[in-house]
Amino acid sequence: MSEIPHALSAICDALADHPTLEELDLSDNAFGGRCAENMVNFLQTNQSVQRFKLNNNGMGPAGGTIIANAIAKNAETSKAQGKTSNLRTVVCGRNRLENGSAAAWAKAFAAHENLREVRLPQNGIRPEGIKQLAEGLSKCKNLESLDLQDNTATESGTRAISAALPSWPNLQSLNLSDLLLSPKGGISLATALGKGTNPHLHTLKLQFGEIDARAIHILAKAIQEHLKDLTCLELNGNRADSEDACIEQIRDALASHGHEDALDERKYLSLWIHASWY
Template identity: 55%
Template sequence: MATVFSLKGRGLKLDTAADVEPLINGIDPSKLEEIHLEGNTIGVDASQALAAFISQATNIKIANFADIFTGRLISEIPQALSALCDALVDKTSLVEIDLSDNAFGGRSVDPIVPLLTKNRVFQILKLNNNGLGPAGGSVIAGALLESAQLSKAAGTPSNLRTVICGRNRLENGSAGVWAQAFGAHGGLKEVRMPQNGIRMEGIIELAKGLAKNPTLESIDFQDNAFTVGEDLAGIKAWSEALSSWPELHTLNLSDCIISTEGEVPSLLTALVGGSNPKLKKLQLQNNNLETESFKLLAGVIGTTLKNIQRLELQWNEVEEDDEHIETLGDSLKQRGGKLIATEEDEEEDEQEEGEEETAEEEIKKEAPVVAEAIKEENKEPSVKEEDTSTDDLIAKLSEVKI
């Protein structure tokens, strides 16, 4: 039996329980491990009907509720969200919660709090592009902090491993609470908070909180400000924090102003000094880096940075025919890696990525329900039909007279 229930991308407008009934009719929720509702618009009554269904999904691992309130009144969202989130509170199998691309703002986040504080088994939280702002961000971070404190009081380690909260205008107003929450959990592996308008003071706090997570493997803080004018305190804080993450393999600090006047940033010095020997992907585009920085990288690309497979340096002060850029490109190419240093490199890379998309991925984009059906059909061929064919053959053979 299929373990996935998906309405992904169908563009349904579900207002009432009657709208939901034909979609869930005949499905045993206790068998489901994944529920995907994203890409539809769901009203209060429909959410409550779906919540009743979800409450019976005792084996649910993935709850994808992204982009489900488009066109809904702000007064509708808290009630609908509360019903759906409350249905997940007691799910001991839950691994991933995705509430991205829903315009909560700071006004509609409270219904999420009980889920984040009471269900302490989930590992992955995705809240991307929700317009949280500093107030809403503080509420979410506060709930995660309380969750960590409750786990500690119960003598159990935190299960939280991934937090994705980009494009939310979190700013400095919520950075302190986020830093406390990250530090309290202590076992994070991935943190992605790009495009949040966090300035240097908040960046410093976050460096301290994240430094308490030695298990971190992936960090994305693209498009936040690490410096103010000539003040490099944010860079210094992150330079010191780098050695706290020995498992780090991905670091995205593009568009973060890590160099103000083209100087070689201390953060780069720490990286080439071997602070993160397992680093595979380093993104530093649009950071005012100049030839001296490229020279520094080129000098160690075969030693302390020998595991780098992808290096992004576009939109810096790259001079034409820079020998250091050439060295970096050749070294990465020899090991099967890639350097993105110019607009042309970026365009070529995007084209290659497009060409590598599989037919199955294309189907999923256009018709996820059909794709899932195909996937399940391929995985679980119909034994009943095969048995019937075999029985018919035996019957025919028995009629043959020799």
């Protein structure tokens, strides 16, 4: 295992000044946080990369902070040179980033204002961290896809995401499944979607979010009035039954735009859950 840091440095340093590199994917390698420093030179230096993917590497909060700080430094370098950052996609899921690195990631995202896609699923990030991320991402006015699946938002984190939604007029895909949105958080989110600031949304994943009929009623109205492009909606595992009136309203709203199949009925047969599961 001792050769891994040296190998990673060799790869990243060789690519640091590559002028036409568009994507670097280092996912599914057992680096751990101890190897984060070996990527710093590349992340700070390379100005051409558009997509950086570091998924399932066991970085931890400390490693995640090092990576995020290097990405933020890259933006500062671009700005100092009078250039616009080329970074468009950041993927860093399953890395145990937790709240400890959230502030650094928020700063990095805010610095790269032209980001289009951010994916941070399964990182053990809790409400305060979700709030920080949402505030940082609110600076990314061109964001098209956001995946925060399988972290923990609760009401406070969900309200922060809801507050950021108007900042993303080009948003197309939003994955907040397994995020423990909470009943009140669900209302906040559905109400924000009902303002019509995200008309291009085509994928909305809200499975196992502990949202209830009140939020689903509001969501149905939002779909009817503003989300005509919604072709994929996942609501399985929330506090409603598949035969409830609110679900019928969802079906009717989707059907009004010709998207009768947007709600995955096969996954929808056991919609209700008990809060005690959490």
